[in-house]
Amino acid sequence: MHMHRLEKVWLSIGVSMLAVFLLILGVMTFGQGMAPPNKHVNHIDPTKVSETAPFDQPQIKQIGDNEYEAVMVAYAFGYDPTPMEVPVGSKVNFKVTSSDVVHGFQIPKTNVNVMVTPGEISEVSHTFDKPGEYLIICNEYCGISHEMMKTTLVVK
C-alpha cells in the first residue's frame, strides 16, 4: 500500500506520541503503584453487607502514624459512617462497598474517584495535605435521589 512520504512522517510522529503516553501510564501503573483502583479483587455477598465484617461496623479508625482506614457502606442514598474527621496530613485508605445498586465515590479536587459495585470492595487512598471540608459524592446515577447522596470528610 502506497503512502505519501509526509504521511509516513506524520504517522511516525503520532504513533510515537501515543507510545510515550502509554509508557508513562504503564510505568506509573506497574512501577510506582499509581494504578487505577483495585489491584486485588475482593468479594462480598451484597445482600449480607450489614452482617459481614468489617462492613457490619462502618467506621474510620487510626491504623498508624497519620494513617486511617475508612470502612464505608454506600447505599441509596447516602454513605456510612458520617461524619468523618482526620488531622491534616493524614493518609486515608477508603474501603467501600455497596449494599444495593452501583454507586460512585468521588472527592472533588482529588483523584479519589471510584465505582462502588455491589459484591465488590473498592479500595482507594489519598493523603489530605490541606485542611477543609471535603465533599464525598455519588457520581453514578443510582435512583431518584441520586443527587442527594453525599457525605463529608473534615480535615483539621
Place this chain on the structure above:
Amino acid sequence: MNTTFDRKDGRLVLAHIFFAFGALLIGGIAGMLQGMVKGGTITLPANIGYYELLTAHGVLMALIFTTYFIIGFLYSGVSQSMGGSLLPLTKRLGWIGYILMSIGTLIGVVVILLGKASVLYTFYAPMKASPYFYIALALVVIGSWLSGFGIFYHYAKWRKSNKGKLSPLFGFMSVITMLLWQIATIGVALEVVVQLIPWSFGWVDTINVVLSRTLFWFFGHPLVYFWLLPAYMCWYVIIPKIIGGKIFSDSLARMSFILFLFFSIPVGLHHQLMEPGVNHFWKYLQVTLTFMVVIPSLMTAFSLFATFELNGRSKGAKGLFGWVKVLPWGDVRFFAPFMGMLIFIPAGAGGLINASNQMNAVVHNTLWVTGHFHLTVATSVALTFFGIIYWLIPVITGRVLTPRMNRLGIIQTLIWCIGMFIMSGSMHTVGLLGSPRRTAYNTYDDHPDAILWMPYHVAMAVGGIILFIGVLLIIYNLISMMRAPKGNTEYPIGEVAEEAAPTPRYMENWKLWITITVILILVAYTIPILDMLNNSTPGSPGYVTW
C-alpha cells in the same frame, strides 16, 4: 451514475430519516428541559422526573436518532453505488428491520414515560427496569441486525456479479460499519437476553453485576464508532465530490476502516477503569488497544487535509494555506460536515485523556465526559448527518436545494456550533472542577465546591436552549426541503484521484479481517470474562430506586 434515485428505495430511506428526526425532536425537548432543571432555572411538575427525561434524552438521541439515520444513509449509498437499486431481499430485510426497530422504540418510550425504566441508556444492573424495556431494546437490536444482513447480502451479490472488480468504497465502508455493529451488539444482546430479561421477569433471583457491565461496554465503545464511521464515510467519499475534488487515496480510506474494525471492539474496559472486580493488567492491555484506534483517525486527518490541499492546488491556490480560501464555505453540504471535522479535534483529544488509564480518575463520571460525547456524537457526527440531508433529501425526492434553504442550513450549523461551544465548554470545565454527570440540581448543602459549579450549570442550560433552537430549525429545514422545487440533484459520490496508487486486492479479504477481529477480542476479553464467571461473588437481587 444514475440521475434519478430508485423511488421504492427512496421510500425506505425517507422512512428511516423521518423517524430519526422525530426522535431528535422529542429527545431535544427532553434534553433542553433537563438542562434547565440542572441549571436551577425551572422545577418540573411532580409527575415528570429529571431522570425520566434524562433516560428519554439518552435513548432517543444516542440509540434511536443515530441508528435510524445510519441505516437510512447506508441504504441510500448502497442502492446508489452498487447497481442503482436495492435487491428485493435487501429491501425486504430493510423494511422488516425498520418495523421491528420501530415497535421496539415505541414500547421503550412508553415504558420510560410511565416511569418503569428510569435506568438511563446504560441500564446498569442491579437497578431493575420493567422487562418490557429490555425486550424493547432487544427488538431494536434485532431489527438493526436484519438491516445489516440486507447490506451484507447486497454486497455479496454485487461481488458475485462483478467478479474481479474492486467494490465501491461506499459499499465497502457500509459493510465494515454494519460488521462492527453486528459483532459489538453480541455483547449487549447476551447481557439483555441471558442476564437482564430472565432476572427482570423474576425467573432468576440474582445477576452478576460486573459481568453485565462488561458485556454492556463490550458493546458500548464500538457503539461510538458505529456512530462515527458513517460520518467518516461522508468525509471520505462525499465531501471530496462536494468540494469538486478527488478522494486522496482509496486504499488508505479502506485501511483506516479495517483498523477501526480491529481496534474499536476489544477496548470496552477503558469505560470500567475506575471500577473494582477487573484486574488492572487487563485494563492496561485494553488501554493500549484503545490507543491503537487513534491511529486510523490520525490517518483520516491526513487524508482529509490532503483532499482539501490537492483540490485547492488544482484550482491554483498558492502558499501553505492558500487552499483554505478556495473551500466552498458558503455551501452547507460542505460547511456542516466540515465544522464536524474541526470539532472532532478537541473531541478526540478529550477521548485520549478519558482512555488514559489512571488519569481517568480526573474526569470519570464528571460532566467532562458528558461534554466529551456532546462534541463527538452530538457535534461531529450530528452536524455531518445534518449536512447529509441537504443533498440526500433532494436526491431522493427529485428536488433541488434552494439558495434560501442553503442559507438556513448555514445558520443552523452556526447555531449548533455556538450552542455546543457554550454547553460543552462549560461541561468540560465544570467536570474538571468535579461536578458529577447524570445528577439533578443540588447544591450539596451549599458546599463551596458545589456553589462554584452553579454558574457553569446555568451556562449549560443556556447552551442547551440555543441547541434546541437548532433542533427546531433542522426539523423546519427537513420539512421545507420536502417542498422544494422539482429538479435533478446528483448523489455526490467522490472519485479517487488519478495520482493515487491502486487499491491492493487483500483489502477485501473478509475472512482475514474477521479472524483478526475475533482474535483481538479473545485476547482482550477471554481471561477477564472467565474471571467474572468463575469468581464466587454472590449475585445481586434487583432494585427499583426511582
Place this chain on the structure above:
Amino acid sequence: MRDDRTAENSHDSSSVSAPKEESLKGTFVSVLLLGAFLLLTWLGIFILFISRD
C-alpha cells in the same frame, strides 16, 4: 472510473515507482498543529492528575 481497476495492476502498489508526489506541505503543517494540540491537552490533564494526587 476507478471501479474498473482490476487485480492485475495492484501488485506494484508497494513498489517505489509511485507517481510523483504532490506537495502536501499545508497538510503536513495542519496535522502537526493537530498533534501539538493533542499533546498539550494531554499534558495539561496529566499535570492536573499529578497535582491532585
